[in-house]
Amino acid sequence: xxxxxxxxxxxxxxxxxxxxMARLPRVGCxxxxxxxxxxxxxxxxDSDVALEWPAPAFYAAGAVVPGARxxxxxxxxxxxxxxVPGVPYTPPIPLYLALCRVTGTTPGWSRAVRA
Numbered sequence: 001x002x003x004x005x006x007x008x009x010x011x012x013x014x015x016x017x018x019x020x021m022a023r024l025p026r027v028g029c030x031x032x033x034x035x036x037x038x039x040x041x042x043x044x045x046d047s048d049v050a051l052e053w054p055a056p057a058f059y060a061a062g063a064v065v066p067g068a069r070x071x072x073x074x075x076x077x078x079x080x081x082x083x084v085p086g087v088p089y090t091p092p093i094p095l096y097l098a099l100c101r102v103t104g105t106t107p108g109w110s111r112a113v114r115a
Contacts, residue, residue, distance in 0.1 A: 005044035005045055005089065006044065006045030006046075006062075007042050007043070007044065007045060007062075007063045007088065007089070008042075008043050008044070008045050008046070008047055008048065008059065008060060008061050008062060008063055009031075009040045009041060009042055009043065009059075009060045009063040009064075009065070010040070010041045010043055010047070010053060010057055010058070010059055010060075010092075010095060010099075011033075011038040011039065011040050011041075011057065011058040011059075011060065011065075012038060012039055012041070012056065012057050012058075012099065013037065013038060013039075013056055014032065014033075014036055014037055014038055014039050016099075016102050016103075017030070017032075017039035019102055020039075020041075020095070020098050020099060020102060021076070023094075023098040023101065023102070024090065024091075024094050024095065024098055025091075025094060026078070026090070026091060026094075027041075027076055027078065027090050028041070028042050028043075028078055028086070028087060028088045028089040028090040028091075029041075029042040029074060029076065029077055029078065029088040029089075029090075030042070030074075030075050030076040030090070031071075031072035031073060031074055031075065032072055032073050032075045033065070033072050034069070034070050034071075034072065034073070038058075039075070040060070040063070040065065040072055041090045041095055042063060042088050042089055042090060043089055043090055043091075043092045043095065044089050044092065045061070045062075047059075047092035048061070050108075051092070051096055051108065052108045053096065053099070054099055054100055054103045054105035055103070055105075056103070057099055057103075
C-alpha cells in the first residue's frame with residue numbers, strides 16, 4: 001500500500017472504535033495496540049493542523065506508537081478497487097467529526113470566538 005501523503009495516526013480507546021467505524025463513509029487502515037486498549041486510525045500527515053483532536057484521542061505524528069514494545073495489529077484494511085490497492089488513510093475531517101460526536105465535543109470551528 002502506498003502512502004503518498006505521509007502518515008500520522010489518531011488513537012482512540014478501543015471501546016469507541018467500533019462506533020466510530022460505523023459512522024465513517026470510508027475507513028483506511030486501523031490498528032489495535034498489543035494490549036487491545038486503543039485503536040489507531042491512519043490519517044495523512046499533518047492532519048492535526050488547525051484541529052484540536054478531542055480527548056480521549058491521542059494524535060501521533062509519524063504514526064509512532066509511544067512506548068510500544070511490538071507493532072500494533074492490523075484490524076482493518078481498505079479493500080482494493082479494480083485491482084488497485086486501497087488507500088491507507090481514513091479521511092481526517094469525517095474522523096474528527098465522528099469523534100467529536102461520540103465524545104460530545106463541539107468541533108473547534110463551531111465554538112464561540114472570544115475577543
